[in-house]
Amino acid sequence: MRAAAPGRTAPTPAVLAVSDLRTQFFTDAGVVRAVDGVSFTVGAGEALGIVGESGSGKSVTAQSLMRLLEEPARIVSGRIHFQGRDVLAMTPSELRKLRGAGMAMVFQDPMTSLNPVLRIARQLVETMMAHGSFGEGEATRRGVKLLGRMGITTPERAINSYPHQFSGGMRQRVALAMGMSNEPALLIADEPTTALDVTIQAQILELLSELNREFGTAIVLISHDLGVIAGLCSRVLVMYAGEVVEEGSAEAVLSDPKHPYSWALVNAVPRLDRDPTAGKRLTAIEGAPPDPLSEPPGCRFAPRCPFRIERCSDHPELLEIGPGHKSRCWVTQAGASLELPATAPLSTSPVAGEVGLATEGSEPGEGGIVALVRSSPPRPISPSGRAFGAPKERPTDLSHEGRGEEPPFPTPLLEVRGLVKHFALPKRGFFEPHRYVHAVDGVDLTVKRGETVGLVGESGCGKSTLARLILRIHRPDSGSILFEGNEIAQALPGTIRPLRRHLQMVFQDPYASLNSRMTVEQILDEPLRVHGLATTAAEIRERVAELLEIVRLDPKSGARFPHEFSGGQRQRISIARALAVKPSFIVADEPISALDVNIQAQILNLMLRLQEELGLTYLFIAHDLAVVRHISDRVVVLYLGKVAEVAPAKDLFAAPLHPYTRYLISAVPIPDASIERRRERLRLAGEPPSAVAPPSGCRFRTRCPLAQPICAETPPLLAEHRLGHFAACHFAGQF
Amino acid sequence: MPRYIVSRLAVTAVMALLATLVIFLIANMVPGDPILAQLGDVAASNKAFVAEWRAKWGLDLPLWERYLIFLKGVLHGDLGTSIASQRPVLEDIAQYAPATIELATVGFLLSLLIGVPLGMLAAIKRDSWVDHVARAVSLIGVSSPTFWLAFIMLALFYGGLQIAPGPGRLDPIAFSPPTVTGLFLVDSLLAGDVSTFRDAAAHLILPSIVLAAATLGLITRTTRASMLDNLHQDYVRVARAKGLRERRIVNGHVLPNALIPIVALGGLAYANLLTGAVMTETVFSWPGLGRYTFRSAEALDFPAIMGITLVVALTYLIINLVIDLSYAILDPRVAR
Numbered sequence A: 001m002r003a004a005a006p007g008r009t010a011p012t013p014a015v016l017a018v019s020d021l022r023t024q025f026f027t028d029a030g031v032v033r034a035v036d037g038v039s040f041t042v043g044a045g046e047a048l049g050i051v052g053e054s055g056s057g058k059s060v061t062a063q064s065l066m067r068l069l070e071e072p073a074r075i076v077s078g079r080i081h082f083q084g085r086d087v088l089a090m091t092p093s094e095l096r097k098l099r100g101a102g103m104a105m106v107f108q109d110p111m112t113s114l115n116p117v118l119r120i121a122r123q124l125v126e127t128m129m130a131h132g133s134f135g136e137g138e139a140t141r142r143g144v145k146l147l148g149r150m151g152i153t154t155p156e157r158a159i160n161s162y163p164h165q166f167s168g169g170m171r172q173r174v175a176l177a178m179g180m181s182n183e184p185a186l187l188i189a190d191e192p193t194t195a196l197d198v199t200i201q202a203q204i205l206e207l208l209s210e211l212n213r214e215f216g217t218a219i220v221l222i223s224h225d226l227g228v229i230a231g232l233c234s235r236v237l238v239m240y241a242g243e244v245v246e247e248g249s250a251e252a253v254l255s256d257p258k259h260p261y262s263w264a265l266v267n268a269v270p271r272l273d274r275d276p277t278a279g280k281r282l283t284a285i286e287g288a289p290p291d292p293l294s295e296p297p298g299c300r301f302a303p304r305c306p307f308r309i310e311r312c313s314d315h316p317e318l319l320e321i322g323p324g325h326k327s328r329c330w331v332t333q334a335g336a337s338l339e340l341p342a343t344a345p346l347s348t349s350p351v352a353g354e355v356g357l358a359t360e361g362s363e364p365g366e367g368g369i370v371a372l373v374r375s376s377p378p379r380p381i382s383p384s385g386r387a388f389g390a391p392k393e394r395p396t397d398l399s400h401e402g403r404g405e406e407p408p409f410p411t412p413l414l415e416v417r418g419l420v421k422h423f424a425l426p427k428r429g430f431f432e433p434h435r436y437v438h439a440v441d442g443v444d445l446t447v448k449r450g451e452t453v454g455l456v457g458e459s460g461c462g463k464s465t466l467a468r469l470i471l472r473i474h475r476p477d478s479g480s481i482l483f484e485g486n487e488i489a490q491a492l493p494g495t496i497r498p499l500r501r502h503l504q505m506v507f508q509d510p511y512a513s514l515n516s517r518m519t520v521e522q523i524l525d526e527p528l529r530v531h532g533l534a535t536t537a538a539e540i541r542e543r544v545a546e547l548l549e550i551v552r553l554d555p556k557s558g559a560r561f562p563h564e565f566s567g568g569q570r571q572r573i574s575i576a577r578a579l580a581v582k583p584s585f586i587v588a589d590e591p592i593s594a595l596d597v598n599i600q601a602q603i604l605n606l607m608l609r610l611q612e613e614l615g616l617t618y619l620f621i622a623h624d625l626a627v628v629r630h631i632s633d634r635v636v637v638l639y640l641g642k643v644a645e646v647a648p649a650k651d652l653f654a655a656p657l658h659p660y661t662r663y664l665i666s667a668v669p670i671p672d673a674s675i676e677r678r679r680e681r682l683r684l685a686g687e688p689p690s691a692v693a694p695p696s697g698c699r700f701r702t703r704c705p706l707a708q709p710i711c712a713e714t715p716p717l718l719a720e721h722r723l724g725h726f727a728a729c730h731f732a733g734q735f
Numbered sequence B: 001m002p003r004y005i006v007s008r009l010a011v012t013a014v015m016a017l018l019a020t021l022v023i024f025l026i027a028n029m030v031p032g033d034p035i036l037a038q039l040g041d042v043a044a045s046n047k048a049f050v051a052e053w054r055a056k057w058g059l060d061l062p063l064w065e066r067y068l069i070f071l072k073g074v075l076h077g078d079l080g081t082s083i084a085s086q087r088p089v090l091e092d093i094a095q096y097a098p099a100t101i102e103l104a105t106v107g108f109l110l111s112l113l114i115g116v117p118l119g120m121l122a123a124i125k126r127d128s129w130v131d132h133v134a135r136a137v138s139l140i141g142v143s144s145p146t147f148w149l150a151f152i153m154l155a156l157f158y159g160g161l162q163i164a165p166g167p168g169r170l171d172p173i174a175f176s177p178p179t180v181t182g183l184f185l186v187d188s189l190l191a192g193d194v195s196t197f198r199d200a201a202a203h204l205i206l207p208s209i210v211l212a213a214a215t216l217g218l219i220t221r222t223t224r225a226s227m228l229d230n231l232h233q234d235y236v237r238v239a240r241a242k243g244l245r246e247r248r249i250v251n252g253h254v255l256p257n258a259l260i261p262i263v264a265l266g267g268l269a270y271a272n273l274l275t276g277a278v279m280t281e282t283v284f285s286w287p288g289l290g291r292y293t294f295r296s297a298e299a300l301d302f303p304a305i306m307g308i309t310l311v312v313a314l315t316y317l318i319i320n321l322v323i324d325l326s327y328a329i330l331d332p333r334v335a336r
């Protein structure tokens, strides 16, 4: 429950005033204007959000405020006033007194931002001692108290530990304790929750909001996730290509964005508070941000902007267009609203929008918008000749009424029963017994032909291991895997190889998963050759061009190398590689997690279209629940190697039965400030226990508020509580 | 942590045992007949004489029995009797080792005390003149052949400029200090003999520089790279954002991390200096283990060769153990 902050928007004396800040990197390739004329103020006790895709200049702005950047970065002009003092005119020693005292900062990656060889105590205490406010004993006592305040249990023990003994979430609490230790007037948090699970993210955001209220600390919260900003910040800046393109109250920017880029951000993300079956469109604008070495002379967003007009070749200013609401856009400055004509044909001309390569740009009139409507056209014929005419409706729409209609996905493509995989850990010592990570511990899973099954759960719960077992990258310890009627759990490589054709995988990291020394053509023809699907050079060339066409890349780009493509384009190449062998089943392990929201939307739309055109079946792994709900027919929730709940997507999100699912859903931030503030948030305390020694009985019991004695004794069975809706809980649905 | 120490010790013990076996086998399987080498052509053609001689040195027993005898001896500190010198091998080694230890230690300290600060400065003041000097030092050190460097140094500072003393551990006319440790620097001080101390120190300068050159280059280079790597880590930016002084950031945050790879490198380098000084010792007429090794090898003096090899192996094992244990102290992630 984040308290609304009424009146925070009222002008208070500014803690921080930035005007016309320009920070540039003088690189060998030329000058990168990373921050280009940014102005804003932060009032005392105010929480300001900064959003934008990666590379838009958020981090450089943040680090400029404390002058933390090093060569080749230089602040070339502008003014930064902190509590009335000119930061840019400060001497090094004045600057040092400011850092960590008046102004503190928390960074994105808690795994690397603590010194690995020093005890927490030392790192915490030095922050206080460096500013002479406390002696060592006093500082240590305060450190313990601070750690406790940040939600660390047994802070006395924690303070004497080393960083590696903590999880990411715990480390971020330590970083917050360091940041708050001198009670700064301003705390800058640069993507503080991006590297964390959604449940832990909710905890950290809650904590930030408490600190903001309790200590009156002003906060600058940087994120690429609008939902994260929505609950905490009263005001939002949207950055694009080094500039602020919109500024306004969080409510206004998120519900009625006045810049096409903010508009695109808001519409690119699937949202839990909206019904995905109601013909909702996921809007993906084409292309990527401009090359920072050569920004377009006019509006920097113009090459991607669907609302572009003639005037946009001139550079617009950031102007007030409503009370406290500014935008850098000719169209909205002229009073027009951002509404796309709801033309249906957009989705039927698929080539128009999803284009990745600039050379293949769409006609300006269509503005490069792709809107994909979730209710699908009739399905084409599948490779095996089976018709996929069944409309993609949720089975439970019928099941609630208990009608005995034939299920829409009749044949299971994949049936997993009692799958187990334990990994042996390296021994701690010579005479120690072996210990095992119970990564996957008796999982049942059915995937029917043509459906999409989403797999969610906190990191470390076994999602990727399960995917790898199904693909037989790992060999299961026990259990069965039936793929198209073939038992492959213990099958030998020779038996699996011909099946590999039908089972393909797309990985999270589009950078690591493509061989950087192979051209796109080589990457794509490798699987063709291995499976003998194309033999002559002409055949191969034709198929490669066809594959590139399918994923909307330039068919002529086969001779280029992966590094010449952007992240989103590389993910298209990965998908093309998976498609090369005409598989029926694709396992996608966090395929969009490393991408910006806009590119995420592009890839999601691509995957949905491919499913419709090729009759694919997906197992889609993601930690973003909104995305999973958007794309999945059914959702499987994993907790510590076991299935907690399985249900049709709509039922799962409308009426979860397992307490864990309920908490997961509640932790997802919604990019709407007014909803987010009114929301009664359920807080899931703590972190998943170790998978080396999972709790007895129900694995969730250590965090479950409903837990009873029976939960420690008897593991709950995965039972069908409603038609097609399974949950493993003794008290399912009884909250 | 105690568990970690115990397990490292156990591993070291097993390795040491393996080393004795390997050394024994190799020494007993190399081609070349020690009898021929020792007795000369005439005596070697006398069958009875040879048999008696073989029995005397135990060469007529089966291989495994000879190994057990060897192992038992080793455990009692008995490495056998040198065929060439007719003295216990351990005594020989004890006589030659101090000269080598003294030379290697001085050389090692030299490369550490110059290399680490130089590498640090080079990293902190990247692309400044210090950095260029550091790069030159590491390039020259790593790439000059020892033999060549030794002659150049001798020719320049002893022959040409005459500011350094010549080969040997002391002036030819000087007397060694009374032996306590065998290290002249230590023994002369114990005896309160300052002039001998000076003499010994002066004689150490050239050979230790020559011996340390490669190590110095390596340590400078590694320190610089390791510092640079750590200076760009996130935790350094965090430390800066806390308002710490730059000195404190470097010494308190960066150095403890940057030292970790240097410990491993330094340890191995020291072991190399202790065991690989043949060239330097020869050029500087240094009565150390290197020369003893060389002579024993020439004579195919098996007990001596086995003894030396064992000492070398043990040196490596012990230094490795020390490296592992220092890791556990420096890096809390190593021993849980």
Ligand SMILES: Nc1ncnc2c1ncn2[C@@H]1O[C@H](COP(=O)(O)OP(=O)(O)O)[C@@H](O)[C@H]1O
Pocket (backbone or CB within 6 Å): A025, A027, A032, A033, A034, A035, A052, A053, A054, A055, A056, A057, A058, A059, A060, A061, A292
């Ligand atoms: N060390 C650097 N050298 C050159 N350019 C850089 C460097 N660091 C960041 N940039 C550039 O600065 C711009 C803004 O980056 P950043 O502030 O990190 O974006 P964000 O935090 O919004 O993802 C980008 O164009 C990026 O390429």
Ligand code: SF4
Pocket (backbone or CB within 6 Å): A259, A260, A261, A299, A300, A301, A302, A303, A305, A306, A307, A308, A309, A311, A312, A316, A328, A329, A330, A331, A332
């Ligand atoms: S100024 Fe033009 S191109 Fe830029 S955002 Fe507005 S409409 Fe789009």
Ligand code: SF4
Pocket (backbone or CB within 6 Å): A658, A659, A660, A698, A699, A700, A701, A702, A704, A705, A706, A707, A708, A711, A716, A728, A729, A730, A731, A732
């Ligand atoms: S079985 Fe018990 S502990 Fe487990 S989720 Fe249900 S109520 Fe909670």
Ligand SMILES: [Mg+2]
Pocket (backbone or CB within 6 Å): A055, A058, A059, A190, A191
């Ligand atoms: Mg950033």
